[in-house]
Each structure stands twice: as structure tokens, then as C-alpha cells.
Amino acid sequence: MPNTPPRQIPEAQPALDQLVPDPLVAKEFGGVSLMTLYRWTNDPKLGFPPPVKIRTKNFRSRLAIEEFKARMMHSAVSQRVLTK
Structure with missing residues (x-):
């Protein structure tokens, strides 16, 4: 068997x-x-x-949208727990 280098596991890349x-x-x-x-x-x-403007169109970062949703969900759950 030829001397082959060990397989390298790719490092996790940021999303x-x-x-x-x-x-x-x-x-x-x-x-x-x-x-x-x-x-x-x-x-x-x-x-x-915030929007990212490209010419006359507005775009939003997918990561920022998901972070916003998570923050709003956490806030809503926290408020609900406090009212019980």
C-alpha cells in the first residue's frame, strides 16, 4: 500500500x-x-x-434576520413568563 497522508477533516467554516x-x-x-x-x-x-442597498433595491442579511427573530422570540417568551 502506498504511503498516503492521513485524511484531514475540514475545519468548520462560518455560515x-x-x-x-x-x-x-x-x-x-x-x-x-x-x-x-x-x-x-x-x-x-x-x-x-438595516438594509443593504444595491441600486434602488433593499436587501437584508439572512444572519441578521435570523438573529432578530431569535431575539424577538426570546423577548416574547420572557414577557410571557413574567405575566404568569
Whole structure:
């Protein structure tokens, strides 16, 4: 058998981010309007992910959207526990 080097296990790579167009983001949040996304973006208390503008289109980071959803879910669960 020839002398072959041991197989190397690839290191975990960070998740690649994707840009999601605002109309798809709006659908993910229950079909809200693009104006609602604009309002959420301009509400500093909410912390909605900022848009990435490419020409005249707005996109959002997939990772930032998922982080926002997790934060909102955690906040909702925490509030629910406090009211019981």
C-alpha cells in the first residue's frame, strides 16, 4: 500500500450570509408591507436589521434576520413568563 497522508477533516467554516430582498423579508414576517419594514428599520428600540442597498433595491442579511427573530422570540417568551 502506498504511503498516503492521513485524511484531514475540514475545519468548520462560518455560515455564509445571504442577502434577502425586502419583499421576501416582508412575506417572512406575515406579509407586512414594505412601509412596515421601513418603519421597523427607523425604530432604534426595535433593532431591526438595516438594509443593504444595491441600486434602488433593499436587501437584508439572512444572519441578521435570523438573529432578530431569535431575539424577538426570546423577548416574547420572557414577557410571557413574567405575566404568569
